[in-house]
Amino acid sequence: xxxxxxxxxxxxxxxxxxxxxxxxxxxxxxxxxxxxxxxxxxxxxxxxxxxxxxxxxxxxxxxxxxxxxxxxxxxxxxxxxxxxxxxxxxxxxxxxxxxxxxxxxxxxxxxxxxxxxxxxxxxxxxxxxxxxxxxxxxxxxxxxxxxxxxxxxxxxxxxxxxxxxxxxxxxxxxxxxxxxxxxxxxxxxxxxxxxxxxxxxxxxxxxxxxxxxxxxxxxxxxxxxxxxxxxxxxxxxxxxxxxxxxxxxxxxxxxxxxxxxxxxxxxxxxxxxxxxxxxxxxxxxxxxxxxxxxxxxxxxxxxxxxxxxxxxxxxxxxxxxxxxxxxxx
Ligand code: NDP
Numbered sequence: 001x002x003x004x005x006x007x008x009x010x011x012x013x014x015x016x017x018x019x020x021x022x023x024x025x026x027x028x029x030x031x032x033x034x035x036x037x038x039x040x041x042x043x044x045x046x047x048x049x050x051x052x053x054x055x056x057x058x059x060x061x062x063x064x065x066x067x068x069x070x071x072x073x074x075x076x077x078x079x080x081x082x083x084x085x086x087x088x089x090x091x092x093x094x095x096x097x098x099x100x101x102x103x104x105x106x107x108x109x110x111x112x113x114x115x116x117x118x119x120x121x122x123x124x125x126x127x128x129x130x131x132x133x134x135x136x137x138x139x140x141x142x143x144x145x146x147x148x149x150x151x152x153x154x155x156x157x158x159x160x161x162x163x164x165x166x167x168x169x170x171x172x173x174x175x176x177x178x179x180x181x182x183x184x185x186x187x188x189x190x191x192x193x194x195x196x197x198x199x200x201x202x203x204x205x206x207x208x209x210x211x212x213x214x215x216x217x218x219x220x221x222x223x224x225x226x227x228x229x230x231x232x233x234x235x236x237x238x239x240x241x242x243x244x245x246x247x248x249x250x251x252x253x254x255x256x257x258x259x260x261x262x263x264x265x266x267x268x269x270x271x272x273x274x275x276x277x278x279x280x281x282x283x284x285x286x287x288x289x290x291x292x293x294x295x296x297x298x299x300x301x302x303x304x305x306x307x308x309x310x311x312x313x314x315x316x317x318x319x320x321x322x323x324x325x326x327x328x329x
Contacts, residue, residue: 004102009060016052020305029098031106032077037070038121040100041128042307042323050311058096067129068100069121077109085115089129090272103327116283125324126299130161133271135282137242138169140267141218144240148174151217155179157247159186162222164321168193168294180204193294204230210257223247229254235264244269298322303329
């Protein structure tokens with residue numbers, strides 16, 4: 001038997017419920033590798049799934065949780081041996097396959113990556129999908145040529161999961177980071193992660209002009225909507241914006257002006273279906289470029305039950321940094 005959060009829908013048209021349940025291991029879905037989970041996390045998408053605020057759950061019942069870290073308990077995949085420390089991010093787990101907010105999971109072996117040294121399982125989930133996505137954004141800016149010293153780099157949704165890891169990474173790499181947040185009371189937190197300047201997100205979140213004063217060499221945006229449009233409109237000539245999120249909205253109410261008059265580039269960042277080579281690169285770079293003390297500073301921990309309660313909190317923008325779930329506490 002094992003404990004898990006379980007999303008259920010008593011009838012096809014009935015609203016979903018989500019509760020902590022004790023399940024039989026026989027209920028786990030088919031898959032080659034059974035993992036004893038030690039830590040998971042609460043990502044924005046998990047909060048949407050748990051609360052039913054967006055149609056993340058594609059099957060019922062569903063164990064939510066788009067990522068986990070743990071130890072292989074049984075494996076029919078020659079790539080994985082009993083005792084291997086593994087991490088999973090994405091691939092539709094926690095959406096159309098049972099996920100990580102549980103003490104056990106069974107998944108196809110190709111969904112797993114080795115736990116990246118020197119991280120512990122808890123640290124890997126402190127990073128989690130949000131942090132690994134932040135690294136994918138940083139890699140996109142780097143490959144574009146946004147180098148330390150080339151100008152200010154804007155991070156939106158800075159006090160959230162993607163944002164806080166992005167701030168820590170970019171600062172460690174030597175960029176001058178401008179953190180945009182609605183929680184200006186978190187300015188000291190963001191400066192502690194390495195932000196050189198903290199701005200009120202109200203500067204970016206209202207409808208804006210097609211072009212504004214050129215400010216950013218690069219942008220990591222986890223917010224979307226007017227914020228993303230304004231970030232593009234204020235990116236410097238030839239600069240780049242990495243867009244990964246929709247915390248403000250899924251719309252993009254901007255114009256082509258920044259693209260055709262300033263030659264900026266908008267990179268779309270997806271972590272869910274990212275190929276293995278890109279994942280490996282991102283995890284290796286996290287190991288190299290993420291300061292562990294800063295990771296610790298942006299991580300708080302909760303239980304499976306606590307994750308259930310934190311769902312509405314993360315959607316309301318009240319969770320700071322990353323929320324790790326110790327599934328055995
Ligand atoms: P968090 O909830 O931790 O952070 C989101 C942050 O966005 C909040 O903390 C807040 O930051 C800001 N925010 C929230 N609401 C608004 C609003 N109405 N207007 C402007 N800013 C707002 O979520 P995550 O960091 O985990 O995820 C962020 C986004 O990235 C989500 O949309 C998520 O789905 C997406 N994502 C995408 C991935 C991909 O593969 N593309 C992978 C992981 C996440 P502050 O308080 O500082 O203003």
